[in-house]
Amino acid sequence: MRRFVIVAAAGALGLAGAALAERMSVQVQDGQVRATPSFLGAVTAKLPYGAAVEAQAEQNGWIPVRTEAGQQGWMHKASLSKKKIVMTAGGAGATGASSDELALAGKGFNSDVEAQFKKQNPSVNFAAVDRMAKIKIAPQEMQQFLTAGSVKPAGGAK
């Protein structure tokens, strides 16, 4: 009986969660939707900066999302913003947005400004930064690294 109550309550919460789905925007360059709520989870979809997703309630830092193409999966909360990211002028309007709810992509300090800065300071070492930015370690390699070095969290893996 008690178990039934808990299951029923969880079901009700699930429904409430679905009803509370909110629109969020990808705020990183390479948005990754994963099959499971973990950085080791397989990447099932890649989303560009500014892409909108339908988001459910966060669970331990991970947010269940549905993409505009209908794909479902998990994204880390750090990769999503509640702000609507407006990509182009005159595009889909912000719905009664305040400054806290609206961000303009590619505005302000952007690649044009960097190019100007570079032109004015030609000796600055952007080549090193470009090389640095290319170094991306796959989660599987990280996992192997931790295993090989016997690095384990005391409380078990999260």
Place this chain on the structure above:
Amino acid sequence: MKFQISNFKFQMAGGLLLIGVLLAGCATVTKMTTGVLQATGTINQQQADSINRSAEAVEKTFKDITPEQEFYIGRSVAATLLTTYKPYENEAATHYLNVLGQTLALASDKPETFGGYHFIIMDTDEINAFAAPGGFVMVSRGLLRCCRNEDALAAVLAHEVGHVENQHGLKAIKGSRLTGALTILALEAGKNLGGQNLADVTKAFEGSITDITSSLVNKGYSSSLEYQADAAAVKILKRVGYNPAGLLDMLGQMKQRMPPGSAGFGKTHPDPQKRITEISAGLGDPAPLNEPAARQARFAAFLRSL
């Protein structure tokens, strides 16, 4: 450096611009401009309303900087620092540093940034490290040599990740620069910046880069921000499974190796002993460092390559 000179010019020009904006009344100017943009179809009513509201809240802070802008600031800060501090070219060592660093970053409170976390070795004996906004982390050979084991190295990198996740670099930007730059941004919201606006925003950008690099190289952050980064490091180390005693071990080595009044951390960071005391207060009595052979061996190979 050239940009510092042009930055000085900006401080004058930017000051005049700011005074102009203040005299005109920022929100009024914005409303006029958004009206024009709206009339020309560049932005719609809702976007215009939003921009007007944001301009009315003139209290601009680093929080108004988007992750994308943080990324561009970080790139230029890193590029500027790597002009003075040349990268140490060693692919294997750089790869090892990134495997460890990016693994630690995933366990931070901000595992993803706009462009991700990246790590590089600076070819200098000076004991130093910099975390540029957005996740560009630079560590000197001198600081790496203060690490006697992988747990200590993990502590160094986790401390820098702590600076990134708490946006300490952005906090070093003078508020007046953001008021100027973000006001232009609000005014020019609907179109690409061109001509004078691009020049003005670029000057504000240069000023921001100078603020951050001078904090990182000369002034350092306040002690409380360093202790915050140490606390973040301890949290990250525990989550991944490294022994936070590595941080204490590294600080002990730093204390021995750092000549008094030296450049780098000697100038910009609290005394290692003070950091040890502060960390120990929250840590209690950590288990002794006892690394398995495979971990010791790969770290030893890394250290030999420096």
